[in-house]
Amino acid sequence: MNYIMAFLFSGFVCFLAQMIYDNSKLTPGHITSLFVVCGSFLDLFHVYDQLVKIFHAGALIPITSFGHSLMHGAMAATKEYGIFGIAMGMFDLTAAGISAAILFSFLVAIIFKPKS
Amino acid sequence: MSSHFFGNSVKLENVYISSTGTTCGPLEFAGPLGSYFDKGYDDYHCGEKSFEKAERKMLRDSLDICLKREKLKSKDIDLFIGGDLMNQNTTVHYLARELPQPFVGIYGACSSFCLSMAIGSLMIEGGFVDQVVAMVSSHNATAERQYRYPVEYGVQKKATTTFTATGAISTLLTNKPSSVKVEALTLGKVVDYAQDDPNDMGRAMAPAAYDTIVTHFQDLKRSFKDYDLVVTGDLSTYGHKILKEMMQRNKMDVVRYNDCGCLLYDINQQEVFQGGSGCACSGLVTMGYLYPLLKEKKYKRVLVVATGALLSPMMSAQKDTIPCVAHAISLEVVE
Amino acid sequence: MDRKEYDQLAEELKPNGHRVKNGLNAFLYGGVMGAIAQGVLEFFMSIYHCNEKEATPMMIITLVLVACLLTGLGIYDNIAKHAGAGTFIPITGFANSMSSSALDCKSEGLILGIGSNMFKLGGTVITYGIVSSALLGVIRYVFTLFW
Numbered sequence: 001m002n003y004i005m006a007f008l009f010s011g012f013v014c015f016l017a018q019m020i021y022d023n024s025k026l027t028p029g030h031i032t033s034l035f036v037v038c039g040s041f042l043d044l045f046h047v048y049d050q051l052v053k054i055f056h057a058g059a060l061i062p063i064t065s066f067g068h069s070l071m072h073g074a075m076a077a078t079k080e081y082g083i084f085g086i087a088m089g090m091f092d093l094t095a096a097g098i099s100a101a102i103l104f105s106f107l108v109a110i111i112f113k114p115k116s
Numbered sequence: 117m118s119s120h121f122f123g124n125s126v127k128l129e130n131v132y133i134s135s136t137g138t139t140c141g142p143l144e145f146a147g148p149l150g151s152y153f154d155k156g157y158d159d160y161h162c163g164e165k166s167f168e169k170a171e172r173k174m175l176r177d178s179l180d181i182c183l184k185r186e187k188l189k190s191k192d193i194d195l196f197i198g199g200d201l202m203n204q205n206t207t208v209h210y211l212a213r214e215l216p217q218p219f220v221g222i223y224g225a226c227s228s229f230c231l232s233m234a235i236g237s238l239m240i241e242g243g244f245v246d247q248v249v250a251m252v253s254s255h256n257a258t259a260e261r262q263y264r265y266p267v268e269y270g271v272q273k274k275a276t277t278t279f280t281a282t283g284a285i286s287t288l289l290t291n292k293p294s295s296v297k298v299e300a301l302t303l304g305k306v307v308d309y310a311q312d313d314p315n316d317m318g319r320a321m322a323p324a325a326y327d328t329i330v331t332h333f334q335d336l337k338r339s340f341k342d343y344d345l346v347v348t349g350d351l352s353t354y355g356h357k358i359l360k361e362m363m364q365r366n367k368m369d370v371v372r373y374n375d376c377g378c379l380l381y382d383i384n385q386q387e388v389f390q391g392g393s394g395c396a397c398s399g400l401v402t403m404g405y406l407y408p409l410l411k412e413k414k415y416k417r418v419l420v421v422a423t424g425a426l427l428s429p430m431m432s433a434q435k436d437t438i439p440c441v442a443h444a445i446s447l448e449v450v451e
Numbered sequence: 452m453d454r455k456e457y458d459q460l461a462e463e464l465k466p467n468g469h470r471v472k473n474g475l476n477a478f479l480y481g482g483v484m485g486a487i488a489q490g491v492l493e494f495f496m497s498i499y500h501c502n503e504k505e506a507t508p509m510m511i512i513t514l515v516l517v518a519c520l521l522t523g524l525g526i527y528d529n530i531a532k533h534a535g536a537g538t539f540i541p542i543t544g545f546a547n548s549m550s551s552s553a554l555d556c557k558s559e560g561l562i563l564g565i566g567s568n569m570f571k572l573g574g575t576v577i578t579y580g581i582v583s584s585a586l587l588g589v590i591r592y593v594f595t596l597f598w
Binding site: 274322390 | 536
């Protein structure tokens, strides 16, 4: 069941993005940025948490969850550090993804050669 | 002004093509015209460390082949003219370090092929030089890197995209009679029909090609019937359709008209979207395919209209429209 | 022919592309990506006996690693040709944008190439993620103070 839910939500988000991509002149850069902003906006009223509860990985894998995690980390830290928590906790939840992306990208760039 | 001039067009009397060298990448070599090219490479690196160096190597090889055919050394040439798609004309300028004679770098985007031939022809016709080598190159990966995305970036191309051809062409122009001559040329003016989609070059460039073809025909009082073939440089399937429709709506009788971008690849089998583009596209088709046919007298007179979108990614991001240009040269068999 | 007429003519002849097919493909590839992520997530939950929240970073790291490897091997862009948004919307697309930029600029060296170009495409996601989260975070923080 979880698999079907994950499939449906992740597929739906990608389908939305594809519709925007095919029917406008926006580049993938525009669309991913837009979706990240949407993600953090949905976290404003704790909507995204509900989505994660229902769709599990389906809601965690699209780039929208990146915005959600940034916002979530920031909000969690405000409980302890007040307004400064926003900057201090921003990367709490996304640190793993970004560090991994930087590290692996570097290693890939060192090892491989662009193929075209 | 001399009597050779007719508006924006010039009729030439003693400019001949005596030799040529064409090198191409893997996809062009596997395409329908592959067997016509002098040398093809199996991969985009051509044994070099970067794509830019690979492009330079292709150009150097084409120059060597071109000169070897006529048993010439590069110091026998009076002038080199070259252009490519990169910033600062990287490929030709860095190759020009190895040349012992004066070098003129030109930029006309994909129209560089006809532009370099036109300037060389005018120099010879004017009697300033005897032998000129015109060379152009383009490389899919270097063009992607500069104008679009990193080569390994996963992005779905839009349906209107064209595929930059990989290849290099060197052409030796002389004033000594040979079997094919450059008979007339028309220099185009920059046309902008307010198109701003950098993924849709065919649509942006079609008006420029139209303008140049009409000017050429008016200046020299000719029509499509005076040519065995009229080819545009790299309008691709979509731009080709638009141009044809434009000319028909203006009551021109369009016969024997094709586009290099559609000829160079097998559009249905190879993954090239709307067709080929880039300096190498018009160059490979003209010098690799049409030139031998002219030599065999299968065609008598051919008009090549190389089109160029003079776009800068920076200005595209600033929402500016794309200026386009097209230059035409007419090649004729010497009787 | 004026510009308006030209635009009309060009629109008429415009190649259609395969919008329906593209949409369906994006849905399928994106969905499969979600299902794979779910599988990885449950795998880590079972071997480390942790909850979903703790297993999420592990799942993301794994997928990022796979995406970077596929980019290096030159496979990712071939999948993306068909998948479209199905590959650039999931976190793997972010990994691909970074590794492809880094790989592409390898020829310019470690610092001027890989180092300074890695975020050429992916940077925008981080920038707008932070800007929007900070703005919305401040708004929510202010609200929580008074309510």
